[in-house]
Amino acid sequence: MVxxxxxxxxxxxxxxxxxxxxxxxxxxxxLLLMLSAVAFALVSLSPIDPVTAYVGADMLRVGPxxxxxxxxxxxxxxxxxxxxxxxxxxxxxxxxxxxxxxxxPVIEVIGQRFLASLGLMGAAWLCSGVLGFALxxxxxxxxxxxxxxxxxxxxxxxxxxxxxxxxxLLLIVFSVExxxxxxxxxxxxxxxxxxVTLAQRLHHLILPAATLSIxxxxxxxxxxxxxxxAVLESDYxxxxxxxxxxxxxxxRQHGLRNIALPxxxxxxxxxxxxxxxxxxxxxxxxxxxxxxxxxxxxxRGDVPLLLGIVLFSAVFVFTGNTLADLAYQLLDPRIxxxxxx
Amino acid sequence: xxxxxxxxxxxxxxTFDVFNRRVRTLGMIAFxxxxxxxxxxxxxxLGVDGLQTRLxxxxxxxxxxxxxxxxxxxxxxxTRTLQGLTISLRVGLIASALSAVLGLLVGxxxxxxxxxxxxxxxxxxxxxxxxxxxxxxxxxxxxxGGGVNGVIASVALxxxxxxxxxxxxxxxxxxTADYVQLSARFGHSKMWIARHHxxxxxxxxxxxxxxxxxxxxxxxxxxxxxxxxGLSPHQPAVxxxxxxxxxxxxxxxxxxxxxxxxxxxxxxxxxDALGENLRALLDPRTAQE
Numbered sequence: 001m002v003x004x005x006x007x008x009x010x011x012x013x014x015x016x017x018x019x020x021x022x023x024x025x026x027x028x029x030x031l032l033l034m035l036s037a038v039a040f041a042l043v044s045l046s047p048i049d050p051v052t053a054y055v056g057a058d059m060l061r062v063g064p065x066x067x068x069x070x071x072x073x074x075x076x077x078x079x080x081x082x083x084x085x086x087x088x089x090x091x092x093x094x095x096x097x098x099x100x101x102x103x104x105p106v107i108e109v110i111g112q113r114f115l116a117s118l119g120l121m122g123a124a125w126l127c128s129g130v131l132g133f134a135l136x137x138x139x140x141x142x143x144x145x146x147x148x149x150x151x152x153x154x155x156x157x158x159x160x161x162x163x164x165x166x167x168x169l170l171l172i173v174f175s176v177e178x179x180x181x182x183x184x185x186x187x188x189x190x191x192x193x194x195x196v197t198l199a200q201r202l203h204h205l206i207l208p209a210a211t212l213s214i215x216x217x218x219x220x221x222x223x224x225x226x227x228x229x230a231v232l233e234s235d236y237x238x239x240x241x242x243x244x245x246x247x248x249x250x251x252r253q254h255g256l257r258n259i260a261l262p263x264x265x266x267x268x269x270x271x272x273x274x275x276x277x278x279x280x281x282x283x284x285x286x287x288x289x290x291x292x293x294x295x296x297x298x299x300r301g302d303v304p305l306l307l308g309i310v311l312f313s314a315v316f317v318f319t320g321n322t323l324a325d326l327a328y329q330l331l332d333p334r335i336x337x338x339x340x341x
Numbered sequence: 342x343x344x345x346x347x348x349x350x351x352x353x354x355x356t357f358d359v360f361n362r363r364v365r366t367l368g369m370i371a372f373x374x375x376x377x378x379x380x381x382x383x384x385x386x387l388g389v390d391g392l393q394t395r396l397x398x399x400x401x402x403x404x405x406x407x408x409x410x411x412x413x414x415x416x417x418x419x420t421r422t423l424q425g426l427t428i429s430l431r432v433g434l435i436a437s438a439l440s441a442v443l444g445l446l447v448g449x450x451x452x453x454x455x456x457x458x459x460x461x462x463x464x465x466x467x468x469x470x471x472x473x474x475x476x477x478x479x480x481x482x483x484x485x486g487g488g489v490n491g492v493i494a495s496v497a498l499x500x501x502x503x504x505x506x507x508x509x510x511x512x513x514x515x516x517t518a519d520y521v522q523l524s525a526r527f528g529h530s531k532m533w534i535a536r537h538h539x540x541x542x543x544x545x546x547x548x549x550x551x552x553x554x555x556x557x558x559x560x561x562x563x564x565x566x567x568x569x570x571g572l573s574p575h576q577p578a579v580x581x582x583x584x585x586x587x588x589x590x591x592x593x594x595x596x597x598x599x600x601x602x603x604x605x606x607x608x609x610x611x612x613d614a615l616g617e618n619l620r621a622l623l624d625p626r627t628a629q630e
Contacts, residue, residue, distance in 0.1 A: 031471055047486040160609040162560055164567045165583060165602030172595045183591060276475035283568050295568045298479035313476045
């Protein structure tokens with residue numbers, strides 16, 4: 001009987017999971033469809049001529065006939081809706097076109113660069129999460145103290161700090177003055193990519209990751225602090241205090257469990273800011289990630305790459321939000337998938 | 342023993358706590374306004390005299406004559422920073438004003454028209470929020486061909502969503518409020534209700550929303566200018582100054598990057614403090630604390 005009960009539970013869980021996945025996938029598809037239409041419409045309005053952008057420095061050597069041929073080959077004279085549908089059809093097959101700047105398929109550019117960014121963003125995401133949570137707990141546990149005021153002040157100032165300025169600051173202190181860290185890039189110059197050791201890669205990762213971590217800390221610290229104070233003011237905390245629990249054992253027993261969930265959710269929901277921050281940080285450190293590719297794509301009018309990055313970053317943010325929903329399900333038994341999807 | 346506890350007690354009283362919360366809020370507002378006013382006035386008083394090329398004082402570290410040092414052309418960095426901040430302020434002002442008006446109109450439309458308009462607007466806001474801010478900024482700046490127009494358009498078009506949501510929620514809540522319903526039963530016209538009941542609630546929200554948009558607008562303007570998509574080098578905003586300083590980083594001229602960025606941080610923080618404190622003051626729940 002018990003076995004049957006379990007398998008019943010499993011079946012219903014699998015069903016729920018399946019419907020969750022299907023609903024999420026449908027939402028993502030709808031989002032991408034709309035986003036692609038809006039982005040495509042916006043890009044076609046741009047005064048920057050794609051042929052001129054493509055030709056670039058060879059401007060003088062390309063005559064009007066050649067330009068017309070390029071425009072014809074790309075189908076630039078067709079009506080926008082027709083072009084959009086053709087592009088969408090190719091995107092659906094996984095073909096995002098060829099990047100003009102990097103002269104290789106957009107999907108490859110995004111794939112390679114996202115791998116580099118993933119290390120950076122992953123490290124920053126973990127560091128800021130752990131550090132921010134710890135700071136938030138310490139500040140919330142000692143609310144009103146000098147330490148608490150200091151942490152709050154620090155977090156509020158960080159919220160107004162330009163990402164790229166913080167990156168420059170770290171670069172000046174640690175790379176120029178102290179010479180502890182390299183000044184740029186993801187690996188030492190003059191070494192074949194396959195000869196670069198993991199230690200060298202990590203060495204180059206420290207500063208960009210530190211920039212994003214420091215900025216990511218502010219939000220989660222303030223949030224955790226607030227939640228912990230709310231827990232400590234609750235009736236069950238008062239009851240536990242009356243039973244003789246000390247403040248820190250109370251936080252360990254009752255506090256952490258209740259504030260971990262919103263913190264994890266918040267951290268997953270921060271994918272959007274993480275991606276935005278990586279654009280600026282990668283620019284300062286010349287770190288060859290996806291964010292650094294977004295800049296020339298916009299600057300030099302590499303439309304296929306720009307559209308590819310727009311769609312990809314939306315998928316990235318969507319993934320973060322979906323993971324936040326799943327984290328709820330795993331960490332809080334009161335919340336069920338059916339409610340979320 | 343008694344003397345020990347007497348001695349310890351006053352230690353917890355920090356001088357700031359002498360004033361009550363409201364006075365402190367007013368004080369912070371006055372202080373923020375003063376900081377910003379001093380910055381803007383200094384930019385006017387100093388003028389552009391310091392911007393002339395003087396090759397005899399190139400790359401000087403900060404001193405009394407040049408508080409922020411000089412750059413590779415001997416230009417006074419303090420003057421450049423203040424002028425740059427003025428440009429950023431102007432661009433930020435236009436962009437956030439446009440954005441706030443857009444947010445207000447969209448929020449009002451969503452709340453009053455309802456139905457499919459509301460659904461479409463909610464959906465549009467979700468669409469905007471599905472994209473990282475920086476990517477949206479780059480996309481829109483590109484669409485408008487970069488430059489000043491690109492910056493203003495991209496910042497204005499990416500910052501209205503928050504305020505639109507606030508306004509929409511506020512109007513929806515007001516519409517069902519008892520006193521508004523009662524007022525309608527008393528025979529007051531819709532315009533009368535809008536002017537006497539809705540406006541007094543929405544106006545503070547709008548002003549605070551506008552003020553709180555400001556720091557974000559300036560930060561994002563500086564951000565996209567820094568990466569080169571925003572203002573051109575002919576308009577030396579802070580973002581341009583900082584991106585130029587990158588080329589002189591390895592030479593050890595730290596003041597080129599550190600001090601203008603710090604000034605930008607002070608300006609953004611002042612606006613932020615101004616907005617937050619004004620909100621605390623206007624919100625009846627926190628005004629008298």
